[in-house]
Amino acid sequence: MxxxxxxxxxxxxxxxxxxxNEWWTGYTPFETLVSIILSQRTYWKNVKTAIERFSERFDGVEDVAKASVDEIEETIKPAGLYRVKAQRIKNIARDLVEKYDGKLDKILNLSYNKAKKKLTSISGIGPKTADVFLMAIKGEQVLxxxxxxxxxxxxxxxxxxxxxxxxxxxxxxxxxxxxxxxxxxxxxxxxxxxxxxxxxxxxxxxxxxxxxxxxxx
Ligand code: SF4
Missing domain, CATH: 1.10.1670.10 (Helix-hairpin-Helix base-excision DNA repair enzymes (C-terminal))
Structure with a gap:
């Protein structure tokens, strides 16, 4: 066959x-990106709890960029592997603020290839995270x-x-x-x-x- x-x-x-289950429905682009990071080796139920706590505690990219890694760790604890994940989230927020004024739209307005390149040049975002994000937020027809x-x-x-x-x-x-x-x-x-x-x-x-x-x- x-x-x-x-x-x-x-x-x-x-x-x-x-x-x-288009789990990203109702999430902002930044929450979607954070959820993808949180979902690594974690049950979805725990990801949901962690992203709810995260969204209540932080008000967007700039707020996360200013926060300490400890604070992020505390907020996302239910997701597990929270030390590694908190550091990645912090790096991403900091890079987004430094390179894109904290605006993910500056990346999302680009073509798939260019957007993926920009995303994977951010510390903490690999090709899979970039693809899932572009699939979810832009409906890119990727697998x-x-x-x-x-x-x-x-x-x-x-x-x-x-x-x-x-x-x-x-x-x-x-x-x-x-x-x-x-x-x-x-x-x-x-x-x-x-x-x-x-x-x-x-x-x-x-x-x-x-x-x-x-x-x-
Ligand atoms: S559950 Fe996975 S390993 Fe088992 S038969 Fe199905 S595809 Fe194969």
């Missing part, structure tokens, strides 16, 4: 199982690859161990039509959280096990 057909089948099956998607694609025999972030993203984007990429990103993450977990995947319940190379049933 070709990779295209396999991926199409997988997306079709998973689309029926999982709801698309960011997070740890869940990498793991699932390896198990399905689509990703290779040596694939980089950009090479796997490109591989998937060639096969998934533009208007299905955001949906695919979101449902794969949900599938990775609920079924194809890093530890003890629930292979017995897996709706796509017939396409998997490593299933444990």
């Amino acid at each position: 070709s990779m295209r057909i396999k991926l199409q089948k997988i997306v079709e099956i998973l689309s029926k199982k999982y709801e698309i 960011p690859v997070d740890v869940h998607i990498f793991r699932i694609m390896k198990r399905l025999g689509i990703a290779k161990e040596r694939d980089s972030y950009e090479s796997l993203k490109a591989k998937l984007e060639v096969e998934i039509p533009r208007n299905q990429r955001i949906k695919t990103h979101l449902i794969l993450i949900e599938f990775g959280r609920q079924i194809c977990r890093a530890q003890n995947p629930k292979c017995k319940k897996c709706p796509i096990k017939r396409y998997c190379k490593v299933r444990k049933t």
Whole structure:
């Protein structure tokens, strides 16, 4: 079976199982960016608690840039890994103030490639964070690859161990039509959280096990 057909089948099956949760609805661009940082290796419920506390405590980019790392840590504690994340958030806010007067619009008004370049030149923002942010806020038709998607694609025999972030993203984007990429990103993450977990995947319940190379049933 070709990779295209396999991926199409997988997306079709998973689309029926999982709801698309555009979690960024109602968030400002800066809150969305901070949520992406907070979501790394964290349950979504805890991310929500942390971003609510963060939004109550801080009034935008400049306020965060002025705050101490300790204050940011205290506010985002529910998200876990809060020391590393607080430092990243502080660096991002400081860079945004120094280089863009604290205005994310100056980046968001650029084309995808230019915006991604500017974002990844900010300390604390890597290619995945930049892509998720541009997908969420600008509706860029990209397919960011997070740890869940990498793991699932390896198990399905689509990703290779040596694939980089950009090479796997490109591989998937060639096969998934533009208007299905955001949906695919979101449902794969949900599938990775609920079924194809890093530890003890629930292979017995897996709706796509017939396409998997490593299933444990
Ligand atoms: S069979 Fe198991 S390892 Fe394979 S995709 Fe499904 S849950 Fe993941």
